[in-house]
Amino acid sequence: MMLRPTQPDDLPELAAFLQANGVACTISTLGWKYPGLTGGSGSPVRSWIAQVEGRIVGHIGVVPAVIRDGRRSASPAPAGWFMDWMVRDDLRARGIGVFLLREAAKHHPVLMTIQGSADTQRVLPQLGWFACDDLSLYKLNLAAGAISVNASLPQRTAAYLAGVLWLHPVTHRPPHGWHLLGSGPSTEAPSWNLLSDAIRRLEATVPDVTARCPHTAEFLTWWLGSHPTRAYRLILATDATGPSGYVIWRWSSRADGRKDARIVDAGAPWDRPDVWRWLLGAVTAECQAGGGLQVGCLAGRRSPLALALRANRYLPRQTLPLWLSPGFGPADAGTHWHATLADSDIDTAAAV
Numbered sequence: 260m261m262l263r264p265t266q267p268d269d270l271p272e273l274a275a276f277l278q279a280n281g282v283a284c285t286i287s288t289l290g291w292k293y294p295g296l297t298g299g300s301g302s303p304v305r306s307w308i309a310q311v312e313g314r315i316v317g318h319i320g321v322v323p324a325v326i327r328d329g330r331r332s333a334s335p336a337p338a339g340w341f342m343d344w345m346v347r348d349d350l351r352a353r354g355i356g357v358f359l360l361r362e363a364a365k366h367h368p369v370l371m372t373i374q375g376s377a378d379t380q381r382v383l384p385q386l387g388w389f390a391c392d393d394l395s396l397y398k399l400n401l402a403a404g405a406i407s408v409n410a411s412l413p414q415r416t417a418a419y420l421a422g423v424l425w426l427h428p429v430t431h432r433p434p435h436g437w438h439l440l441g442s443g444p445s446t447e448a449p450s451w452n453l454l455s456d457a458i459r460r461l462e463a464t465v466p467d468v469t470a471r472c473p474h475t476a477e478f479l480t481w482w483l484g485s486h487p488t489r490a491y492r493l494i495l496a497t498d499a500t501g502p503s504g505y506v507i508w509r510w511s512s513r514a515d516g517r518k519d520a521r522i523v524d525a526g527a528p529w530d531r532p533d534v535w536r537w538l539l540g541a542v543t544a545e546c547q548a549g550g551g552l553q554v555g556c557l558a559g560r561r562s563p564l565a566l567a568l569r570a571n572r573y574l575p576r577q578t579l580p581l582w583l584s585p586g587f588g589p590a591d592a593g594t595h596w597h598a599t600l601a602d603s604d605i606d607t608a609a610a611v
């Protein structure tokens with residue numbers, strides 16, 4: 260078996276290999292995810308393949324990130340989200356997967372993934388990885404139709420009553436001097452170039468206790484702003500000093516064609532819960548006005564984002580474990596987490 264960095268010439272075979280194993284990718288989406296391979300600019304996402312007799316039999320990719328353990332004094336550690344980790348099924352359980360993971364770990368002292376497949380959840384604990392359970396997927400049903408058509412009569416009755424009593428946007432007054440850019444159907448989308456100002460201002464307000472993977476404007480612009488589907492929408496919150504908050508969200512499709520909304524990233528001054536509440540409320544109202552049935556967002560349970568979601572009637576519906584490699588100890592992971600990107604179908608990002 261040979262293990263080596265993926266080369267641009269490998270993309271057609273790699274796309275076919277990943278597709279055969281259930282990843283909804285194309286050569287073009289791989290070119291976006293791994294721009295270093297196609298000569299594109301952007302973050303240097305890394306990718307390695309395992310070959311047997313000249314054929315690709317395994318792959319791992321890593322999106323570079325940084326991680327802060329919650330102590331401001333500790334500088335951000337280099338880290339990476341691994342993805343597209345795959346071994347051909349007839350060659351599994353022979354060490355190829357762990358070999359690929361170790362190669363990725365050589366370049367990224369801390370590796371991470373959210374939830375992971377059943378195989379991931381079986382293999383990672385054996386390698387000393389730690390699952391942090393501070394993250395929850397918060398959801399809000401925006402219409403009674405959000406409930407499955409197969410639900411029982413009591414469930415449908417409860418959904419109907421919730422629709423009458425509960426399913427309407429909570430209106431939070433804009434904090435004094437604040438307004439939104441990019442919200443509402445008729446407004447022009449703000450430029451992604453403004454995101455760096457917003458992130459710079461809100462980063463200065465983050466307290467010591469919050470463990471996070473801070474996203475740079477450059478990363479978000481490349482990963483979401485230039486996504487091939489152009490599906491991600493940016494809303495900025497601005498006060499007199501300029502943009503100081505943002506939400507990035509998108510629609511996603513259900514199997515029956517109806518649509519949900521997903522908040523993929525958000526930030527606001529940590530010391531301004533009123534701004535968080537108002538910003539999340541405005542995005543929620545927009546999702547409802549656009550005909551979304553349900554909106555979801557991943558957040559650390561004790562983060563300002565989670566408080567704002569709760570204030571807008573979202574409920575924690577599912578704990579998603581955040582897996583961390585042994586380079587990031589359980590003690591560090593015990594601090595409060597902020598929200599992270601968990602956009603599992605980012606390959607297709609279902610444009611609606």
Ligand SMILES: CC(C)(COP(=O)(O)OP(=O)(O)OC[C@H]1O[C@@H](n2cnc3c(N)ncnc32)[C@H](O)[C@@H]1OP(=O)(O)O)[C@@H](O)C(=O)NCCC(=O)NCCS
Nearest residue numbers: 344345346351352353354355356357375376378379382385
């Ligand atoms: C996850 C996946 C990539 C692992 O690849 P693999 O080649 O089967 O993994 P390995 O052979 O390296 O490891 C398999 C086993 O050896 C163990 N192992 C290997 N090296 C080890 C080491 N140094 N120390 C301890 N255990 C080790 C693993 O923990 C695992 O244990 P198991 O017997 O319970 O399966 C593979 O199962 C796969 O492609 N699954 C489907 C796709 C998927 O789920 N991808 C993850 C998406 S997040």
